[in-house]
Amino acid sequence: MALSDASPPTQPPLPEALLRSLEAAVGTDNLLTRAADRWPYGGDNSRLHAPPQAVVFATHTEQVQAVVRGCREHRVPVIARGRGTGTTGATVPDRGGVVLSLERMDRILELDPDNRLAVVQPGVTNQALQDAAGRHGFFWPPDPTSAAYCTIGGNLAYNSAGPRAVKYGTPRDNTLGLTAVTGRGQLLRTGVHTTKGVVGYDLTRLLIGSEGTLGIITEAILKLTPLPEDKRTLQAVYESMDAAAQAVSRIMAQPVVPCALEFMDGRAIEMIRHYSEATLPAGAGGLLMIEVDGLAAGLDAAAERVAAAARGTGCLSVELARTGDEVKALWATRKALSPALRTIAPKKINEDVVVPVSKIPALINGLERLGTDHGITIVSFGHAGNGNIHVNLLVDPDDAAQMKAADACLDGVFDLVLGLRGSISGEHGIGLVKRPFVARELGEEALSLMHTVRQSFDPDGILNPGKGLPPATDTTA
């Protein structure tokens, strides 16, 4: 689905007075108005695209305030944007408006190892922070696949995590405080510089995951974690996903929490077998990649403990990498998957549902059934330790009949997930693409309160309108 094609944008030009106020706020060099310049800021890593009416680059908080105030005066949407690596269209300006790019707010303002914290601007990439923290022996746990390009601001906007979340949590667990600009252009400071604090309501975590609809984050106080001394990598292969999922439950019930517990289903394994050089046992119906980190002393015992939990009914093999090359070889299997999927279905639909760990087998079986019913091939892999499953529907978006079947299939996927006490998104967020399904998961009262909260932060509805929450219904008692 494309919201617009490559032809010139259809939105009317912005009011001249607003353009002048944007220019005054950020300077001529930081304002893009020509169609060709604006174009690249209309899309993200979904297939959605709509060009903004203007693009501005801020370099400090006061500029963000000035931009928001200008847009508010003219009731023009303002869409905060990092590097556009999101997958849900959350930064696509489908209603026009001003894209506020934060990529030039890319300074690490403080790195304070004594207090295990960093203060960063939102445009710092995840990798840049890891590099800087790493020099002091620390890291910031959230590690989305796009870490090299994605920004901290984006990580916070979506509450994006990655494999390490199973041990170290998501951004909500690793952020101490925020500075943000609300929809009224006011400066909001939330949270603390400490790991405890109970003064007032928790607005920090309210902002995290709100996809730029409550405020535009301009500074974040992040909690750092000491780098582990060493790591062990294991690969376990199972005859079925049931067997693999039972192993996940066993692994998560013993005291060594892995720092990665990834899985792929039988179809993913088949693909790797056909499209890469990785070798895997025949008859593999499920595979787990497991990493354990910590102090070097005791790490072998920890890995053995995890390996023991991984073994059991239906386990075909458990391999422990002994050298750096062996680690690479084990991960090569997992890394072969994305290219294989791209070869087969370059425009696959990738969902990121979550279910309780013990429900993974029921989910996988249900997906199999849905795929058969709708004639869609489904490949699943993901973060098993969190029950966060990337469900890939291998479809050709140019085939209308297939896309219709895919829509019906997705509908079934979300019902299945919610029936298993799961959630329709674990780390990608809602944006535009999952918006129609949100009301199935959230109750009426929760949605109604979220809308009033949103209105408190952004009374004129200018902050990324039309994203995250479905339209409000009046449920006032």
Added chain:
Amino acid sequence: MALSDASPPTQPPLPEALLRSLEAAVGTDNLLTRAADRWPYGGDNSRLHAPPQAVVFATHTEQVQAVVRGCREHRVPVIARGRGTGTTGATVPDRGGVVLSLERMDRILELDPDNRLAVVQPGVTNQALQDAAGRHGFFWPPDPTSAAYCTIGGNLAYNSAGPRAVKYGTPRDNTLGLTAVTGRGQLLRTGVHTTKGVVGYDLTRLLIGSEGTLGIITEAILKLTPLPEDKRTLQAVYESMDAAAQAVSRIMAQPVVPCALEFMDGRAIEMIRHYSEATLPAGAGGLLMIEVDGLAAGLDAAAERVAAAARGTGCLSVELARTGDEVKALWATRKALSPALRTIAPKKINEDVVVPVSKIPALINGLERLGTDHGITIVSFGHAGNGNIHVNLLVDPDDAAQMKAADACLDGVFDLVLGLRGSISGEHGIGLVKRPFVARELGEEALSLMHTVRQSFDPDGILNPGKGLPPATDTTA
């Protein structure tokens, strides 16, 4: 300070219609109206007391809804209460109203080891949950000192933690979802049954720490953690608090995160020396109690790593307990402190400020100065790994001059803490007693938004009015 003395309450009786509706909601046996019956529900573990106009006991969520709706109709305050172990007067009905005791909602509804979660009613005590989870090899990390008596609902209302928070976090880090009744009597479900989920705003953590002002929690989905296999206990003694605090920073910067990192200052050590049998090196100006947990294999190495970090300039001794008796002997020192303090100053003022770890020496030095200036003896101890310091002002509340000096001193303590980028409460919360100081820590915009959020959840202001936030000021732009 007592809000009322033991004479009969001065509030007018509740409207007869409300009493009838409360009776209809919970039954005659669960409604207390006689002065002597209501009395015990007027206080908590602060020295504040004010009798409620009625006490009701709920046993299920629908009753809580009926009680809130009845109170809303008559604009009568409703104050949720667990076991009254709070220290800030947050459950003291100083404006009258109905105390809604949740102590009879004490069922563990689900214990699901496969998915590492428990679903509990709010009246379950912390200890009862630990016992039940322990039988499956799990625990719930928050561990306030009052664990044996305090309820999960109270732990959530205050975001109460304890020593283990340094490794395992606070209730906000260990809760997946909630069911709550809002001020409109509506049923609100927040969160998920999984460790990831980014659908909608994070109302779960917004409710946690809100002291019953946004909703009354009637069910909680808690995240469980596997019990560690073993533990090592160390005691390190320093010639000064500076030296001890520097050791805390060193300990927190290496990869073995202790599961307890407690400290006491020189004055606390002196007290223990005088009022208990514990032996401590002479000239001790600061002491750390450190615990490390995990897999038995590697734990000695982990303890040694921590011990190495604990050693350094100003360190007088580091002792590792080798047997259960030695562990008990080490903790005996720490446990001797509270009785010693009670002997000297039975009605001491106990604050629980937080500062960044590296600022602990500045805080301790500042406290020393403030104590001297105001003629007040201050004894400090607490959760050093989080920078969460229990500051005890040893005063006699019957001495008016001393209490005046204490007020001035406390004023200085909070200014000192905020100047060090700290927070005025780490785990006790605001309630009534810290309410006058909240606006010093929170910015105008944050406070204004908190008030609008509160109004969304409780439009008539009946949920624990007058607690947590200072009165609203109009800051609408």
